[in-house]
Structures are given as C-alpha cells and as structure tokens.
Amino acid sequence: MNAPIYINVAIAVPIDQTYTYQVPETFKDSCFTGVRVMVPFGRQTLSGYCLEFTDDPPVDKIKCIFDVLDETPLFYPDMVPLFKWMARYYCFPIGQVVKSCLPDGLSVITANTAKITPAGRKKLLSENMNPVEQKVLQYLDKGQQPLKNIQKHFKNKVPMSCIRRLERHLYVQIEKKEIRGAAAPKCIQYARFNPGCQFKPDSVTSRQQELIQMIRHAGEISVADIRKQGFSSQILKTVHQKGFLEFFDKELYRDPFGETIPPDTYLPIPTKHQATAIQTIENRIGQGFQVYLLYGVTGSGKTEVYMRITNAAISKSRTALILVPEIALITQVERQFRARFGDCIAVLHSRLSNGERFDQWMRIVRKQATIVIGARSAIFAPLENIGIIIVDEEHDASYKQSTQFRYHGRDVAAMRGKMADAVVVLGSATPSIQNYYHGMQHKYQILQLPNRIHNRPMPVIQVVDLKQNVGMRGMRRIITPELEHALKKNYENNQQSLLFLNRRGFATLPVCVQCGETMMCKNCDIAMIFHKNIHAYKCHYCGFTRPHNTQCPNCATGELKKLGYGTQRLEQDVSALIPDARVTRLDQDTTQKKDPLSTYSKNCGIIKLISWLARK
C-alpha cells in the first residue's frame, strides 16, 4: 500500500489560503505542479492550481481531486515561491494571484446550470401557473442556462427561491456544468497520402486521381489549401474513405506579426562604455543574483547592450526575459531581436487575442521560445532557468498595475531574478529615484552609458516661453515663430520633425459663450473633448459622447465655443502651414493597430508625427 499523495491547491477565490487534496491513484502520473485540477470545494466544484506536493495534511478530512485539466503544466515549480511572495507582499489571495499570472481564457468555470425537464414542459402547457415561474420556464425551454444568466436575463427580478421551487417540483433540473475557456491550441487539419495503402489508379475517377497526385506531390497540405485548389469536400471525403489519404491535425502557431524579418548581417561594434557594461553583466550571468542599473542617455545604445547580454545568457544555456513598457515599443524591440536571434522569441502583451497569447505561452512552456519580450504581465512568462531579466525604461509608470492585483512589474522582476539566481538589468535614461537610490547604496550596481553611439552630439534643446504668445489666437498660441522656423527648415532639408502634444482630440475645452461654464462629462467631472473625426464631444474617461451641436448643459441655451488645442487641430494647422508636407498623427485614436511605429521607422520623407505616445 503506497502512502497517499497530497497536493496543495490554490483556488481563485478571495481566500488567503491554499487547500490540501488527495490525489487518487488514477491521477498520480498526470498530476504535477502547475496543472489545473478540478476539486470539490464546499458544495461547489472549482478549478484550482496544483502548487506543490505535501506529506502531512493539515486537517483530517481531506477530499480527493476530481480531475486533472492539463496535460502540460502551465508553469514550472520555481514560480511557486514567487506566487507566495506576491500574495503576501501585495496582500492578494494566492489563488487570484496565480490566476492573474496565467494567460486569460484558460479558466474552467463551472456554473450551476438549469435545464427544463419533461415535467416542466408539460407544466408549461397547463397554463395555470405563477407568471414569473412561467417566464423562467419559457426562457429555459429555449435551452439550458447557467443560473447567473437567468438572473441577468430577468434583471435580478427572479428570486433564487423561485428557481429552487421549480427544482423541487422537478420542473427544472439544476446541475453543475463546465464551461471551458476558449483558448486551446489552434489546429489545422492536414491531409497526406496514406503510405500504407495500395494505390490502384484504375480504382479512382480522373478527378480523384488528380487530387491524389497533387497531395503526393505536396507531401502534406492543409485541407483549406486543397479546397482553395478547387477540390470539393465531397471528393476529399470519397478519397479518404477509399483509404488513399489520411488526415491529421497540425498545431498552428499564430504569429502575431506574420512577417519574416531578414537576419542581421553585421554586428555593430560596441562603444567603450557599452563594452564595459556588456562585459560586466556577461561575467555575472550564472554567478548569482545581481541587479544592474543601466543608466544610459537616450541614443546611447541600450538595446544593443540588451541584445549582447541576451546572447550571453542564451550561450550559457539560460533563457532571457525582456520587459518593455509600451506595446508600441515591443514591436520595435521585437523586430531587432528577431533579426538577431530568429524564431526563438515569444511575445506577450495585452493586445494579443486569447488564442494568440495561449499559443505564445505554450511555446515558452515547451521551450520552443527561450527569449520572451513583453509588457508588464510578461514577467510571469513560464520560462525555466532564467539567466537574465531586462526591464527597459525601468522608470515607466505602466509597470505598475493599477487595478485588482496591484503589483509592480519592475519589483516583481527583481524578486523573480533573486529567486532564480538571475541577473536583472534595469535600463533607463531617467532612472526612478528608488532604483537610483539603491544604486547609490550599492544594493544595485550602476553602469553608465554617458555618450551617444558614434559620438553623436546630444540634441540641442531650446526652451521657448509660451507666455510671449498670450495675446495670440489659434495655432499661433502653440506654434511659436521659433517652432515654425524649425519645421520649415527641416522640411527644406528633407528631414522629419516630431511634435509632441499631450492633448488628444481637436478642441479640448468646450466653453459656453453665454454663461462661461465648461461642459463637463455628466459622469466624470472632466471636460468633454471635441473630436473632429467623429464630429462629436467625447469624455476621455468614460467614453460618453454628445453631438457636435450640443448646447451648454448649464444654461441650456448657450452655444459652445471649441477652445483648447488638441492633436487633431495641430495636425490640421501644420498641414496648412506647410501644405506639401506629409503629416501623420500618432495618438491613441490612430495607434490602435498593432504596429504604429512602422511608418515612423520606414518613411524617411517629410513626416510630421503629431502625437502623444507615452501615456493615455
């Protein structure tokens, strides 16, 4: 008789505790740290995460797990101490910590689902029944529904007791149902010639023979491609039934960017400071935990340092994790890394679809990707044996999650690095005070890149006091003579100009000509912004809109004057100022696409990017 196996399970409920379950013999070979398990929890059945094995159960009454949901663990055991640390440090229930660290769309939800019974259908015909119950039965007659949906459908007007009464009278049956998340590896059906068959050309029609020839020629080909070549699904079915070809599923890797990037052909020679930084970090990889603060001015070539030290980690058989604050920047960094490292890169960020994110996650778990580039949540990527964690633009506030589980990506990075004996590199041209202090205290080591690459001079900065424009109207308040001159000079020299303005929209201040009040959002107490493209006022906080001809809500009759200067207006005015220049606006309204910076890096013509990139 083997000793019973116990596991500690974290369940995504707001309870600051794990629970111990027994693993029955049937699951002893499939239950690992990092898989999800279905467990009985009170009267419910929930999915939980297997965190660790244990020998001594804390209480006497130990239940058994019902099922193991994953073949492959979703994370490696070395994440468990990090989960526990985060749960304590950020005061967040451990089950929900684990849940928020894993990609969305995996959670299996079990819902109490109500289903109408034959007796219920009969009752529905008899007509003499409580109207509320009748409505519920009619609703369920169209198909079974989770209890929550019933509540939602009837706007909480149906008391639970009513449903329970229906159950008691056996008009409905209530049982627990699993609703699986949508994210599963996307598979494509492929066909190939069945090598085991005895192919007799005279046993098929000429069209069927064409198909077989084509498939034999191709080796393997997706069913979708076969259909594209004009073969019907019927003919495919027939040939399959005759045993000449076989179908198989191939997992599709959804490349979020789908483009091939030519490899780097030459390596830039590092500057003296770069070389020192690279050497220092490289020597440390594999020698234990250390945080470096890479303090490099803009244009000093931090990315080159990142790539060199990533390469060092890879050649020491370790993995690398690169955190970038903005999704827009991920694309840039990814392109450079892909050019040097090829396909062993996974990308994780919030704009991937659940399916794409799941694919990337599993590529990392299966060690098909050893370099991960991503935004904040990528710090939880299931990499094993991490050699280096790089946090680019370390000072950036978007590393701090500001809802729910309020972790700080940069601090978690430091802790993960510490637990994994990895090297952590925090890069910034303007380090955060906290980390600079750590550097001064020699807790972190500061590496400086004081010069720009190729000894390019630092940009000339001229501060222009806008107070000199106080009396001006329209664009002259914003575009000073100095700026106009600089823009025109750039245009004549065939160079780009970038203009930054931290106000989205066209007019940012709708003021009533009659009473002088500013029109605020009725929900949010901030000014409504006029947007030219939708020709309406919009609240940037809640999205509430009002039509363009809205009258002052305060005095009800006053016209609104569109004051204040936003990016759309700047775009219009600059176009008027230099009519031949190509002007592109880059703000949240135009940046929704996955690759906003591509135009920026490709076009060397005369482009003005009027924008506010950094933060909403």
Add this chain to the structure above:
DNA sequence: AGCACGCCGACT
C-alpha cells in the same frame, strides 16, 4: 466568491 444555515418578520 458561493453557498449553507439560522433567525425573524410578513404573509397564507
């Protein structure tokens, strides 16, 4: 978070 239990007032 669910879900039970239990107590109490408002109805048949």
Add this chain to the structure above:
DNA sequence: GTCGGCGTGCTC
C-alpha cells in the same frame, strides 16, 4: 405554518 430577507461562517 411557510416563505423569503439578510447576517454569519465555512470551504481541505
């Protein structure tokens, strides 16, 4: 009596 509203406590 019974229904249902809500406060309290538990979940391996």
